[in-house]
Structures are given as structure tokens and as C-alpha cells.
Amino acid sequence: MAKSAGTGRAGDGTPKAGPGDRTRTEPGTTDPGTTDPETVEPLPTDPEALVRFIEQRRTRLASTIEELTTRATPGSLVRRGTAGARARVRAATRTEDGALRVERVAA
Helix, strand or coil, X not given: CCCCCCECHHHCCCECCCCCCCCCCCCCCECCXXXXXXXXXXXXXXXXXXXXXXXXXXXXXXXXXXXHHHHCCHHHHHHHHHHHHHHHHHHHHECCXXXXXXXXXXX
């Protein structure tokens, strides 16, 4: 037996938006992609301004994806892990002025 889909406003037959669904925003209203109420920017109503807004958003998204991709490469993960391990070993075996902590190394 098939489940019946929920309906939107007052049973008008439109599907209900579920969690994670993106809602369409009309020009002049706020951008649904922004979750911080302090940084919500109104969408432009002028078509040319809207195209510029979309291009800027696309560029920002592309740079974010590129940065995340770079951070997640195996080589960069290994470099960060190695640097962290070296720093912990150095902190455990050396004093602040760089002298060897004999009591820790010899033990």
C-alpha cells in the first residue's frame, strides 16, 4: 500500500517540504541558504542584479569546494598529522629554549 504524500498550505495539493528540502525564495525576500540571521541578505529584485548575485554566490561556493578538496587530499592530511606528531614529541622532549629534557629522554 502506497503512502499518501502530505499536502502543503491548507490542503492545496502541493507537497510538504521535508527536512533538508530547499524552498524557493521569491525576489525581495531573504535567501534561504543563509542560516545566520545576522548575515541574511535580501535577494535582489532586478534581473541583472539577481544574475550578479548568483554569479557571486557560485564563485564563493566554487572556492569553498576547492579549499575543502585541498584540505582533504591524502598528502595534506599526512603532512598535518606528521607536523602535529613532531610538535608533540618536541614539546615532550625539549624545553622552551630548545634544550633536551634529559629526565624525559633517558627514562
